[in-house]
């Protein structure tokens with residue numbers, strides 16, 4: 001019989017096939033890893049925020065009179081859950097395409113693996129030495145060789161089509177008018193710059209765990225100043241590293257992009273609904289790598305613009321209108337301009 005031979009060849013071929021498939025899906029697989037809340041030491045000093053936010057005073061007031069209110073815990077959408085074993089629920093257009101493909105590929109891999117395992121077990125039992133003392137010396141069977149070449153090729157082609165389309169969709173340039181946010185990874189916090197809105201930068205440090213939990217937010221994921229973006233439109237995220245390689249990753253938005261010093265990586269995202277979406281730095285970047293979470297706050301356009309003004313930024317069309325931030329200021333006791341701290345204001349639900 002030739003089955004022993006067949007099994008051997010098929011096995012090595014399928015091993016290569018499975019290897020190739022897992023390579024093609026590895027990036028998605030990586031995203032699948034649910035961000036685990038680091039169980040480690042809970043007391044974490046607030047990381048040294050870069051100078052800017054401390055210089056300008058009270059955070060509560062600007063939020064109040066600018067019309068911007070930070071989202072409260074009831075608006076948390078993208079975060080890991082206890083006992084979660086699959087990718088997080090997706091809230092972006094790309095995620096809507098990618099997640100089913102990811103799940104489908106896992107099933108393809110599972111079926112092939114089980115099939116190969118079945119063949120292996122069959123050969124081991126059926127052609128064991130005692131049952132089959134005189135082994136076959138057949139070395140070729142054209143028909144079977146053609147089949148085991150063609151079928152895997154077809155499987156790969158079927159997988160390649162949606163995979164390549166997804167890859168293209170992720171890296172295709174966003175529409176020209178898409179909002180740009182430049183994300184800079186620092187040791188060990190994030191900086192969000194808004195070149196389209198006056199080029200101000202927001203420095204984002206992890207909120208101490210006790211404070212976050214007291215406010216109803218997840219520990220090790222909530223930050224003092226979130227990355228605020230508009231929901232329901234394409235956003236161009238450009239990222240770089242200021243010191244070492246970091247990686248900007250938000251699982252529920254199907255987004256992960258390395259922040260590499262000296263390089264500007266770009267990818268687009270479309271967040272479908274307002275909410276808070278958590279992520280973490282996903283490239284080992286030093287001692288406090290585990291303490292530089294990401295909190296993306298997606299808001300309807302008008303609220304986003306209010307936030308921009310509360311940061312001292314500008315919105316397209318503002319130039320013609322009256323200088324918005326200045327008007328509101330005198331009414332309240334506190335200064336209204338500058339780098340307010342949206343994250344610090346008591347979250348009003």
Ligand SMILES: [Cu+2]
Nearest residue numbers: 246281285289
């Ligand atoms: Cu990092």
